[in-house]
Amino acid sequence: MSARVRKRAPDAPAGSDHASRFYAAVRKIRKGTVASYGEVARMAGLPGRARQVGYALHRLPWDSTVPWHRVVNAKGEIAIGADPDAKREQRRRLEAEGVEFDERGRVVRDDRRS
DNA sequence: ATTCTGACTTGGG
């Protein structure tokens, strides 16, 4: 048979295939700690795709084993807006792991490397 | 096809 039609160039990014990559990076986040979307994107080897990380996690099913709740924005705050239920769930899970929040709803980072 | 919005980040003011 003829060569199969190449749907995209070998060097072209594969659209939404990065999801698995992001999930793998999120799994690496140690319990009781948090990482920003940008950090996750960087860990996944895709710097600059922070927004896509959020999108990938948004589509993540509730029965997933991926610790999506350990991902917050650069300000250390929960980035969810249009889903107060999920937002509350994230905070609940983090507090269950020992993560503290300040009055403004920002994560208090314990680990302070100096 | 085009436009807008979004679980974002970084840098400058």
Added chain:
DNA sequence: CCCCAAGCCAGAA
């Protein structure tokens, strides 16, 4: 501390 512009990619209207 807050606000804004540019960069990024995917999905909904």
